Amino acid sequence: MMLELFVVFGIIPIILALLQLRHDRRSFFGGITLMFGIGVLLFLVILGILNQIAGIxxxxxxxxxxxxxxxxxxxxxxxxxxxxxxxxxxxxxxxxxxxxxxxxxxxxxxxxxxxxxxxxxxxxxxxxxxxxxxxxxxxxxxxxxxxxxxxxxxxxxxxxxIPIKQHVDYIITLGAGVRSDKLTPLLKSRVDKGLEYYRKQGDSGMMVPSGGQGPDEPVSEAYAMGKYLTESQHVDPKHIILEDESTNTMQNMLFSKKKIEQDWHGDRAPKVIFSTNNYHVLRSAIYAKRAGLQADGVGAPTSFYFLPSALLREFIALMMMxxxxxxxxxxxxxxxxxxxxxx
Incomplete structure (x- = not known):
């Protein structure tokens, strides 16, 4: 009876989480609840194995x-x-x-x-x-x-x-610090990830580099990304919308949403994704949700040694949220x- 109770205790959170994530997979607590349910079921599997060993x-x-x-x-x-x-x-x-x-x-x-x-x-x-x-x-x-x-x-x-298969109308790239009008390796990886989706659909859609100019930056992050896209990657300038006012991730989403709304003239809601580094995707998706922007994220790879600290920083920021x-x-x-x- 106790085992059945624990099984139910694991299955119910999974069902509730899947219902929530089906509605919006950007839900932080939906994701945590799903992992909790899976963890309980894994624990029961281990318990079952130990029970079998006990009979030996x-x-x-x-x-x-x-x-x-x-x-x-x-x-x-x-x-x-x-x-x-x-x-x-x-x-x-x-x-x-x-x-x-x-x-x-x-x-x-x-x-x-x-x-x-x-x-x-x-x-x-x-x-x-x-x-x-x-x-x-x-x-x-x-x-x-x-x-x-x-x-x-x-x-x-x-x-x-979870792959993004549908045609994308706008590809936002979240900015990161620049020291000149050349992209840092971290920022370049974000732009290249967005560019990957742009190329996949035959150089169609709009690229939205998003990032303002900080007090210690010679140019805006959006300008540096736009320059890289046009000069190094030969993207048509008509396919680039610069958002060069934001200073944090929440503003990236809010201001990019405003630019997209001004540009879009279709009879349906535009399909939007954003590119950033893999450790930053989930928190950025939550900010997009808070900004009222229907957009999922794709993540560029990050150096393995950097990931533990970067993920911890993201988690601390989420706990502050x-x-x-x-x-x-x-x-x-x-x-x-x-x-x-x-x-």
């Missing part, structure tokens, strides 16, 4: 439990060490920026999770309840948000695996901790 021999069960416990404690340590090593590569290539330090912080975070797990599981009988409760609270908030991050990571990948969710998670575990340790 007691030694097999004990061995499996040891390996399972070793994985629960050891895997975070391995991931943590890998992220700390990655942070050294980031420091060499990107300097001491905050983004470069995120993988270092997250690496230590995994090691802290492993340490707190051991402390809570094997605490001494004389340990103060307030101390244990505080460790448990920190651990569960940390584990919950780490789980949400992992769900976000997998759904972000899944979102980009959904502060109420963060407050709910902390509040929930405060209540549970109080009931378990302090009542």
């Amino acid at each position: 021999s007691e030694i097999a069960v004990q061995t499996t439990l040891i390996f399972t416990l070793g994985g629960v404690i050891g895997l975070p340590i391995v991931i943590g060490v890998a992220l700390i090593l990655n942070s050294q590569v980031m420091k060499q290539k990107e300097g001491r920026s905050l983004t470069a330090q995120l993988s270092l912080l997250f690496g230590f975070n995994f090691i802290i999770i492993a340490g707190l797990s051991l402390a809570v599981l094997f605490r001494g009988a004389v340990w103060n309840q307030w101390l244990v409760g505080t460790m448990f609270l920190f651990l569960m908030v940390d584990v919950t948000l780490t789980g949400v991050f992992i769900g976000y990571l997998f759904y972000s990948l899944l979102y980009q695996l 959904y502060k109420w969710f963060l407050i709910t998670v902390v509040g929930f575990w405060i209540v549970i901790t109080g009931l378990m340790f302090l009542v």
